[in-house]
Amino acid sequence: MRAAAAVHSAVAAAGAVETEGHGGTWVQQLLDHLWPYARDAAQRMAWETIPSTLEASRPPWVHELKLEEFTLGEAQPVIRDIRVHRSGGGGLDELIVEFEAEWHSQQDVRLLITVPRLPVAVAEVTPDPLEEAFRLLMRLRVSLRDAWIRAGVRLTLRPLLSRLPVVGALQVGLTRVPEFGYELDLSVASAALVPLIKEWLDAAVRDMVLQPYVLPEHWFVPLDPDIKDVERPLGVLAVRVVRADNVPKPGLMGSARPLVELFVRDSQRRQTHVAQLAGSSAAWGARFEFPVSLPEHQELTAILYDYSEFSPNDELGRAALALRDLQPGQEREVALLLRPKAEEHHEREQQRMGTADRIAMALGRPFTKKGSSVCRLRLQVTYIALAEGEVRAVMEQQRLPVPSRSATAEQLHPLALRLLHSGLLLVAVPRAEGISAGGLFKPYVKLVLRVGWREAETDAAQASRQGAAEFSRPAALHLEPEALKQRGAQVELELLQHNWMGGVSSCGTLALPLGPLLAGERVAGERRLEGGGIPPVRLQIDAHFRPYF
Template identity: 20%
Template sequence: MASDNKMTTTSKFALPVNRDEDPGVLSIIYRFFKKVAIVGAVYLVGYMQWSVAWLLGPVVLSVMRDQWRKDSEYRRNLAKSAALSSEKDIVLARLDDLPAWVFFPDVERAEWLNRILLQVWPNVNHYARTLLKESIEPAVAESLANYKLNGFKFERMILGTIAPRVGGVKVYDKNLSRDEIIMDVDIFYAGDCDISFILQRIRGGIKDLQIHGMMRVVMKPLISKIPLVGGLQLFFLNNPSIDFNLVGAVDILDMPGFSDLLRRCIVEQVAKMMVLPNKLPIKLSDEIPTVDLRMPEPEGVLRIHLVQAQNLMRKDVSMLGKGKSDPYAIITVGAQQWKTKHIDNNINPRWEFWCEALISSRKGQVMQCEVWDWDPGMGIQNDDYLGRCILDISQVVRAGRLDTWQTLQQAKTGKVHLRLSWHGLSTNLLDLSHAITETQLVKNAELSSAVVSVYIDSCKHLPNARPGSRPDPYLTVTVCKKTENTAVQMRTDSPVYEIGYSFLVQNPEIDVMEIKVMDQKTGSQLGQLTFGISSLLKQNNLTMVNQPMNLQKSGPESKIILGLQLKILKEAIKEEDVEEETPTVPNETEPLLPSAPAESTDGPATAPLVPLTPPGTVSANASVTTTNSDLQNLEDSGFNPTNPSHVSTTFPSTTTDDTSNKSVPVEEIIKEVDVPQESQMPYERESPKLVHRTSSLTTSAGEAGLGRILLSLRYSMQNQILYVVVHKIMNIPLKDPTNVPDPYVKLYLLPGRSKDSKRKTQVIKDSCMPEFDEQFEWAIPLAELHSRQVEVTVATHKGFLGGSPVIGQVLVHLNQYDFREAKTLWFDLLPESSPRE
C-alpha cells in the first residue's frame, strides 16, 4: 500500500512537468496572438495620438470595480452560507451577526418556523413570481424610465431552493386591544435566485439576492369562527436592506453608482407596497369588511424641523487642497422621504427645513437623517457621504417635544440639530382651531392641522372612452400637493380597488380632495369628483363610511364608493405609555447624567448605578463609599440628607483599607419649567428640561494622588453604539503654583489603538478642576462589547517644547458593567501604563 501511495503521488506531479516540456500547438498560437494583440493595441494608441487617459481611465475603473465586487461577493457568500447553515453553525461562525433572540430576551427562537418555511417555499415561490410580474415589474419600469432607461421587463423568475430564515419572533402582550395580535418577525433571505430581465434591449440578470428587515404581522380582527382571525396586515417597520449581484450583459453596470440606481428603484417599489405607512393586507374571512383591513390607521404625525449642521467633513477638493462641502440632507421615515436643498461651500449649513411624517406604528419605527455632499451628476450615487443619525420615534413620543443635537455616525466629524414634536390624532372639533393657529405661527413652512384617510372601494357604470371596448380605468387622488395613483383595472367599467390612502391637510375648512378617473388605454378622463373636506366636520365622529357619490363629467349613472375619516392634530404633550422595545436605557438625546431618584421617606435613596464586579473584589478605579469629609462638603454646599432629591450612594466595601473609601458621584438634578411666551414659536416653547448642577462632591485626590475623573457610560442596544461622557476632573495636584496645567482628555477604544478610535476634548486653560461635559461615541457590536476597554488619558498642553505631559490615566474595562442602565462614576487617575500616540 505504501508503494502504491508513492506511485500515485509521483504520477500527480509527473503530468504538469510533461505538459510544460511539450506545449501544444494551440497553446503556442494563443500566446502568439495574445502578444500581437497587446503590441497592436499600444501601436494603435500611438498612431491615433490618443491621450494616455484613454488607457489609464478604464484600468483604474476596472480595478475599482473588481475591488468593490470582491467585497460585495464576500458579503453575499457569507450571507448565503448563513442561510444554508444550521442555527448552531451560525452562532459559532459569526458572533457579530447573531440572530435577534440572542440579544433581546423578549425575542423567541423560531427554528420551527424555519422548517415550515422550507416546506412551503415552493408554493411561496410561485406566488412571488406572480407578484414580481404583476406589481414590481411595471413599477420598476416606470421608475427607471425617469433616468432614460426604458424597456425594463422580467423574463425568468426563479427564487431557488433556499428559503428565508427567521431570526426571531416577538409577540406583544401589552397595550393592545382585545381583537388583535401583533408580532415582529426578524426575516432574512439570502437565496440562490435566478432572475433575468431586459433593459434597453440588453439582457441581464440578478443573482445572490439578499433581503433583511423587521416585518410586523398584525392579525385582526379576532373572530369566533374558523380561521379565528379575520385578516392579516404585513409590513416592514423601516426600509429593509436589499442587495444583489448583476450578471449577463448588464454586468458592466455592477459597480458603485449604476447598480445603486437599480437597487434604489427596487427598494422604492418594495417601500410602496409594504413599508409603513403602506401595508400588505390579506383577507382571511368573508365576514370581515375589507375596509377594516385596508383603511389607513395612522397613530399620529411626527413634525420634523431640521435646523442646521455643524463641523461637517470636507469632501470637495480645491486648488489649495481640501475645500468645503455642498451639503444637503435626506430625511427618511419608513417609505416617506424628503430632501433639502444643497448649500454651496459650507460645512456649517443652516437649512431650516420642515417636514411631517405620518406614523402608523410608534413602536419600532425610526427616523433617519443622512447628510450628503452634492456633486453634479446623475444623482445621489455620485455624491459623497457625510454621515447619518438614527432616532427612535418612541423617544419623541415619550418627550412630546425634543430639541437635540445628534452626532453623525459613519463620519469623522459632524452633527445635526433637530427639533421634533409628536402630535396625536383627535376627533374633537375643539382641537381644530388650536391646530390651525399653531401651523400659522411657523413661517415659510406649510404645516398640517389634520389628517384625512380615504378608502376607495369601487366605481360603478363608467362610460366607455371608445365605442365597442371597455376602459382600463385607474384613479388619481389629490389632496393639497400630494397625489396617489391606484393600480389599473383591465377592461372593466365597474372596477374594484379596495385601497386606502392618508393625506395631510393644512386647513380642512377650505381644502378639497380631487379624484380623477382615467383610462390608461386612451389617456382620456372618464369622470371627476371634487369633495370639500369641510363636509366631514359635520359628520358624526368626523367619519363617512362607504358613501356612493356621483361622478362629474361622466355618465348619468357613474358613481364612486368612498370611505372618509378626518382626524385633527393634537398639541404635542409628553406621553409615558409607550412600551420599551429594549431594556430600559436613558434617552439617547439626553446627557448621560444620573436620573432623579424616586421619592422615599426613609432618607437618602439608593442609586441603581452599580458596576458589575466579581464577588469579593472592588474595582481599583471606581468609587466605593462616601467619606465624612465629603458629607461635610455636601452639607456646606446645601445638601440635606433628608431630601431625596440629593442622593448619596454607598457601596459595600470588601476591604478595610482606608484608601478604598472613596466618594461616589452625586449630581443634583433640578427640573425647571419654561414659561411659554406668546411671541415664541411652537418649538421655542420647549417641554420641561433638566438643568444639571454639580457640587464639590469629593475632596479626595484618588489612590495615586493624581486626581479623579467623572465619566458616564451607556450602550445603545438598538443602534449598538457606546456613549461616553467626560464630565469633569477634580483635585489635579498643583506641584508648581506658577505653572497651572491646561488639562484635556484623550480617549482610545482598545484593543486596536488607531486614529479612528481616538477622541479628544477641548483644552481648559489654567485649571486643576476642569469641567468638559463632552459626549463621545463608538459603534461596537454587542458581541464585542465584553472584550473592549476605553483608555482615558488626562494630559496638559503646558509641556516642554509644546509637548503634552500625561497627568493620569484610567483603563475602563467594559465587561465589568451592566449596560441596561447608564453608569456615572468617579474614577481615580493612575500613572500612565501604556505608550501614547
C-alpha cells in the first residue's frame, strides 16, 4: 500500500504541474519523445489495416479502391486538462489519469476509387459488364487534408501492487467518440458524390477505427504476467425500444424497413427485429439489458437502419444518450432525434460551393436524397446501480466460464443475475473466398448464425469478381441463460448469396459445437463450407463467446 501511495503522490504531483501552469506537463514531455515512434508505427499499421477496413465498408457505388498515400505529417498531439484520482472499489486498487488530446496536421492521405458516371441509383441497377463496356465508370482521386481530432483519454493503472512492478497493468481507452474533421478534394468535379464520400469515410473512421476503443473498450497492456484484464461492473441499463415517428425514406423510391441497433460498448451491440411501417411510424416494444462499468463516460447509442435483404443496411440516423444524465432507479422516457448524416454533409457542402457545383449537386440530388426530416425514436430507459456487495459478487464470478457461475438471486438484482449468465456469441469472418461471381452483377453475400431457433446475421457484403468478400462486423447472437443450458447444441453458420436475377442460394454450411465455446475456447482459422458448390467456399473465421459480465 505504501508503494501504491507513492505512485499516486508522484503522478498527482506531476499532474499539478499542469493545473498550476508551470511549463510543459510530464505527459506532454513524454509524448514529445515518443511521438516519432508512435507516428511511424501508426503509419505502418495504417498501410496494413486501412485498405481492408475501407474494403469491408465499401458502399455499392464504389467499384474499386486503392490507398495511394498515407502520412501523418510532423505535428504532434497537444495534451491539456490532466486529472488524476484514485479508486479502490470492488477490491481493485487503481490510479486513473484522464486528459484531453488535440491533433492538427498537414498530413497526406490519398485514395484512388472507381465510381459510376451515372447517378448512384441508376448505376446500382446497371449490369457491371455494361458499365465497363460503355466506359460508364470513372476514376477519382480523393485527397484528405487539414485533418484534426479532439479526444478524451483515460489511462488506468490497475491494480496497484505492494511489490514490483508496483503497477500490474495499464488500460488505455477513449472517454468518448472523438470529434474529427478534414477537408475533402476530388480530382474530378463531382459535387453530388461529395456528401456520399464524406458519409462513407466518416462512418469508416468513427465505427471501425475509433469506436472499438471508446470506454469501456480499451487497450490492455499487462506489466505483470499474472494480472488478467478485468472490469468492475457498476450497474445495468434496461432499455425498451417503443417506437419511431417520422421515419425517413431511404431513397428516391420505396419505404424503409426499419430496425434499431443499440449499444453502450462497441463489442456488445443488440438489434431489434425489422418493423413494418404504419404510415411513417414503426413500433417494436423490444427490451434489452446492458452491463455498465463506467456510467460517467458511457452513452447509449441508438442507430436507425433501413434493413435490406441483400445489400448493406442503410443508416437513417443516430443519436446518443449520456448515462450520467440518468437518475439511478428511475425509469425515464426519452425521445432521441435522428437524421441521416448524408443530409448534414449535403447542407454543409452546399453552403461552401460555387454556382456550378450547386447545379451539379442539385441534378444528382433526387438519386442521393435520404429525407431531410427529423425522426423521433422513443425509448424507456432505467439505470440500476449495483451495491458494493453486488459488485464484489459479480467480480468473483466473472473470472469463471459462464456455465460454471453460481451467484444466487439473493446476492444480485434480477437483471444483473440474468446478465451474469448471458452473453454474445461472436463470429467474425474477415474474408470469404471461392464465391461464384460470374453473373451480370457482383453478388451480395451475408453470413447467418444460428443456435436452435435463435438467429443473427452480418450486414451484406459485395463479392469481388475474384469471388472474395469481407465483412466489416461479426455476426453477434444473444444467448440468454436458457440457451446456455443447451451445451450439447450446435452452432450453424450458413453463407447465403443473392444474385440480382437468380434469387437466393446457399454457398454451404459449417457446424461448430457450442459447449467448447461457452467454456472459453476460441475457434479461429480457415474452414470449408459443406453442401455448397465445388470447389467449396472457404471462410476465415474467428468464433468465441463473450459473457456480458
